[in-house]
Amino acid sequence: MTQANVQPDRGYVTINAEECKGCGLCVEACVPRVLALAAHLNHQGYHPAEYAGSGCNGCGLCFHCCPEPGAITVYKLARVAAA
Amino acid sequence: MAEVPTGYTVLHERPKAFYDTFERKGDLQGQTHYCPGCGHGLAHKMIARAIDELGIQDRVVAVSPVGCAVFTYYYFDTGNVQAAHGRAPAVATAVKRSRPEAIVFSYQGDGDLAAIGTAEILHAANRGENITVFFVNNAVYGMTGGQMAPTTMLGQKTTTSPLGRDAFNEGYPLHVCELLAALEAPVYLERVALGNAKQVMAASRAIKKALTNQVKGLGFSLVEILSPCPTIWKMNPAKAQERVREEMVKVFPPGVYRDRTAEAQTRPAPPPPPRLEELPRLLDLEAHDFTPAADFQPGALDLRIKVAGFGGQGVLMLGEVLAEAGLLLNLDVSWLPSYGPEMRSGTSNCHVRISNRTIASPLVARPTMLLAMNEPSLRKFVADVDKGGWVLYNARSLPADVKAPEGVHVMCVPFTELADTLGEPRAGNIVMLGALLEASGILSREAIDRALEIHVRSARWLELDRRALELGRDAARKELAYACV
Helix, strand or coil, X not given: CHHHHCCCCCEEEEXXXXXXXXXXXXXXXXXXXXXXXXXXXXXXXXCCEEECCCCCCCCCHHHHHCCCCCCEXXXXXXXXXXX | CCCCCCCEEEEECCCCCECCCCCCCCCCCCCCCCCCCCHHHHHHHHHHHHHHHHCCHHHEEEEECCCHHHHHHHHECCEEEECCCCCHHHHHHHHHHHCCCCEEEEEEEHHHHHXXXXXXXXXXXXXXXCCEEEEEECCCCCCCCCCCCCCCCECCXXXXXXXXXXXXXXXXXXXXXXXXCCCCCCCEEEEEECCCHHHHHHHHHHHHHHHHHHHCCCCCEEEEXXXXXXXXXXXXXXXXXXXXXXXXXXHCCCEEEEECCCCCCCXXXXXXXCCHHHHHHHCCCCCCCCXXXXXXXXXXXXXXXXXXXECCCCHHHHHHHHHHHHHHCCCEEEEEEEECCCCCCCEEEEEEEEECCCCCCCCCCCCCEEEECCHHHHXXXXXXXXXXXXXXXXCCCCCCCCCCCCCCEEEECCHHHHHHXXXXXXXXXXXXXXXXXHHHCCCCHHHHHHHHHHHCCCHHHHHHHHHHHHHHHHHHHHHHHHHHC
């Protein structure tokens, strides 16, 4: 694999699209700019935020700036012993 | 939801201090009811996180306001009390004082805290209550549809300031932190904003600190949170956030307005409230050791007494002694004073009812006894006296032009002059009381003596009043004997 030497992202984000109201504050807060509002609508009629799938640095600002209790969950890469 | 790749662990997730599901809505039980981009959701989340981090969830009692945040109790899995508009600091005070181990915070908007609740917040802060207040300031009434708030900025258009707030017409925006910083007691006052991620993180720290202060028992903490209201401001959430960081912070500068947490001492726990059974003693309401004589048979008793004079003549006191004696005899009594604002020399009268039946109204419109300490009182009430009733007047005779109604007994005795012979004109009321008792034969002598002891604390006055009572009885006996001739 060509990506074998690429460092994995330090963080990861999941978004519960049905709890998201599409306010976009996480998009504003995202430093690496890997969040965006989706083109599709959720069942409430909002464009939910979406993670690009890579590039998250695990800063957590999207979580802190999200007004919903559980719409965003941020993960960090667990420290693994150097292989 | 996307699968989380292996090797990642949760860093930030839904705080535990929230309920798992919000029961308010049929579906969407993970969402708040707030509009997209609303600052309330952020503030709630920061508070919930702080509660998690401090490990105090089972001790927290949230006091929610009136306004958009009224449903706070649907979200925080803590104790919850919903207060009347603006009264949250008073309710929080009560909760904290009665449950000192609880961590109590009030959560209020600007309409709630800075308008109708201005008095409550000022006094709770001034008392230095060991509570935490989160004050969400979005410069407008949100829930009710965008009216001007005390914190509306100059020039800001609202439905009730359609031309923009004008200082000369609507006054200036109220600066709550600055106002409270003028008080001695608050320990911690900080204003934060929710205008961008950096400000949000600072707000989060302030919120945690304000709760920590209470955990340490340091005293009153308030965090003012400048918060976006995209819906009422008619802006998208990002624009509303921009307004917070560009406009609001200029009017309401963020910063620490008071921080005495380093030097503050832990406030002593409030003294425990007295036990219920101690209250009669503390309030001096203990049952008096008195048993009516076995032969006391009041029969169908309905005394309606009006005592009238000027302030300082002991009018109210005379009435109290009568009512107390009635109480001692296990009768129903009422005592209703009526007087002007003057402590001395204004008109003063009281209505006393003593009955062996339930008293429906303490008013005495048709007295069976009028005790008139002076001429104006006599003139005012003499025509009201019921047939068969008594008029006692503080002079040798009625004025020439005053006649008592048909069938009403009249006794004219210069009670104050008699009291003069005791060297104390102020005992005139008791002289009159003695005459009343003698003339009417109501209430037992023992009950009156005991009532006098209860109401007269000074030994000198008690002795004087006993002599005054006898003087009145003697005078009445002479009058009655004369009348019989």
